[in-house]
Amino acid sequence: QVQLMESGGGLVQAGGSLRLSCAVSGSIISINRMSWYRQAPGKPRELVASITSGGSTNYADSVKGRFTISRDNAKNTVYLQMNTLKPEDTAVYYCNAWGLSGSWGQGTQVTVSS
Numbered sequence: 001q002v003q004l005m006e007s008g009g010g011l012v013q014a015g016g017s018l019r020l021s022c023a024v025s026g027s028i029i030s031i032n033r034m035s036w037y038r039q040a041p042g043k044p045r046e047l048v049a050s051i052t053s054g055g056s057t058n059y060a061d062s063v064k065g066r067f068t069i070s071r072d073n074a075k076n077t078v079y080l081q082m083n084t085l086k087p088e089d090t091a092v093y094y095c096n097a098w099g100l101s102g103s104w105g106q107g108t109q110v111t112v113s114s
Contacts, residue, residue: 001103002026004095009108012085016112020080022095022105027076029053031097034071034078038091038110048093049080062088085112 003025012018020036028034035050049069050058057069068081078095090112095105 002031002097004097004103004105006093006095006105006108009093009110011111011113014085014087014112014114016085017081017083018085018110020082020093020095020108020110022078022080024076024078024097027073028071028078028097029073033097033099034069035096035099036069036078036080037094037096038089039094039107040088040091043091045094051078082110085110087112087114 005023006020008018008020032053033050036048037045038048039045048060048063049067051069051071059067066084071078090110092107092109094107097103
């Protein structure tokens, strides 16, 4: 297990951008998959984007073309660049390592106003 710490959330107007960061306590080189999930009020947690140790990425249909996940192994950090934000992107965003049964961060709130 590792410790994950998200940052970068906040309040932004629709059409704006935010970059979330996830700092990992240990080396992320050995973590085969890092992901970002989100959970809006009254809705289940959903996968937003994931990236493998080899750099392959996967995105939810709702964010394709707007969000970009990346990882910096030297800094043990994973990023989520979010552009053209929409009110429906409002949620708590969670960083995850190794999948649903792996490690989770505490979450960071993203609020997009219309």
